[in-house]
Amino acid sequence: MEKIILTGDRPTGRLHIGHYVGSLRGRVQLQNSGEYDKVFIMIADAQALTDNFDNPDKVRSNILQVTLDYLSCGIDPKKTNVFIQSQIPELPELTQFYLNLVTVSRLERNPTIKSEIQMRGFDRAIPAGFLCYPVSQAADITFCKATTVPVGEDQIPMLEQAREIVRTFNRIYGETLVEPEILLPENEASLRLPGTDGKAKMSKSLGNCIYLSDEPEVIKQKIMTMYTDPLHIQVSDPGHIEGNTVFTYLDAFCRPDDFERFLPEYANLDELKAHYQKGGLGDVKVKRFLNAIMQDTLGEIRARRKEYEKDLDYVYDVLVEGTKVAREAGKETMADVKRAMKIDYFDNTDWLKL
Numbered sequence: 001m002e003k004i005i006l007t008g009d010r011p012t013g014r015l016h017i018g019h020y021v022g023s024l025r026g027r028v029q030l031q032n033s034g035e036y037d038k039v040f041i042m043i044a045d046a047q048a049l050t051d052n053f054d055n056p057d058k059v060r061s062n063i064l065q066v067t068l069d070y071l072s073c074g075i076d077p078k079k080t081n082v083f084i085q086s087q088i089p090e091l092p093e094l095t096q097f098y099l100n101l102v103t104v105s106r107l108e109r110n111p112t113i114k115s116e117i118q119m120r121g122f123d124r125a126i127p128a129g130f131l132c133y134p135v136s137q138a139a140d141i142t143f144c145k146a147t148t149v150p151v152g153e154d155q156i157p158m159l160e161q162a163r164e165i166v167r168t169f170n171r172i173y174g175e176t177l178v179e180p181e182i183l184l185p186e187n188e189a190s191l192r193l194p195g196t197d198g199k200a201k202m203s204k205s206l207g208n209c210i211y212l213s214d215e216p217e218v219i220k221q222k223i224m225t226m227y228t229d230p231l232h233i234q235v236s237d238p239g240h241i242e243g244n245t246v247f248t249y250l251d252a253f254c255r256p257d258d259f260e261r262f263l264p265e266y267a268n269l270d271e272l273k274a275h276y277q278k279g280g281l282g283d284v285k286v287k288r289f290l291n292a293i294m295q296d297t298l299g300e301i302r303a304r305r306k307e308y309e310k311d312l313d314y315v316y317d318v319l320v321e322g323t324k325v326a327r328e329a330g331k332e333t334m335a336d337v338k339r340a341m342k343i344d345y346f347d348n349t350d351w352l353k354l
Contacts, residue, residue: 008042090330198227
């Protein structure tokens with residue numbers, strides 16, 4: 001069986017460093033590993049419309065922004081198929097069939113959906129498309145028979161629901177669909193990067209993000225005002241690492257050679273943490289170190305993005321070609337599904353026999 005990766009993002013804004021450490025950085029490593037036969041990255045515009053249905057221009061305009069972020073981070077169209085979700089007609093068709101395999105009460109129990117409903121203040125006025133989001137996501141994953149789905153920990157409930165739908169389908173209709181495995185980031189700090197304000201989640205809607213395309217001064221300003229340890233008032237005070245956003249970001253981004261380049265008085269991150277916890281190390285110095293690392297990392301990404309912005313025809317072609325490949329995968333899977341469900345009426349005429 002082929003090893004196939006499916007992952008993606010909702011085009012509701014530019015991508016931020018939470019996306020980078022949680023998925024983008026890993027996607028580049030996976031596409032270059034040679035371990036996978038196919039890699040699909042979906043721009044989930046149809047999913048984005050479930051809670052932006054009254055503002056389609058927001059979704060439309062951000063498809064290009066997200067694609068530029070992908071390419072600037074190192075996604076290679078020769079190895080990875082980037083496609084637009086709404087352009088694959090087999091996805092809503094699969095969703096329709098999968099809706100028969102899950103109950104409303106099961107959808108309402110999904111922890112990810114529950115938290116999103118609360119955050120958006122839907123109460124009982126929940127758009128049906130939003131409630132059924134996990135079902136459409138199951139279609140997204142299975143249309144290309146993905147074996148591996150790299151996601152953050154907040155998406156685990158969604159993946160488990162997709163796995164349930166696959167098992168139910170295969171039990172009723174016979175082994176047809178592939179049950180996907182979840183792949184979490186190896187770096188624990190990358191599982192869910194907090195916002196710059198110390199909130200549990202970095203979110204575009206909360207305004208606590210550092211975007212991949214932010215200019216240097218914007219990045220510096222966001223880092224220098226970042227949440228740290230509220231009890232670390234004086235430089236001489238012992239500081240706390242746990243819950244300190246600056247150190248969480250260092251865990252996610254710091255590389256061994258960063259100390260030699262930017263802070264040679266320390267041998268490694270453990271030594272820096274020990275000094276902070278002991279007292280005598282100020283937040284400003286640590287933030288300047290983080291800023292140097294982030295400027296170095298994001299500077300390369302931003303430079304590549306500016307080059308791609310000069311050739312938008314190429315970016316457009318990347319989406320067209322990736323969507324063509326995805327469409328072919330969808331056609332093959334849909335043929336298998338209809339055969340299993342015995343609704344392949346015009347491909348198999350046995351049903352005409354009395």
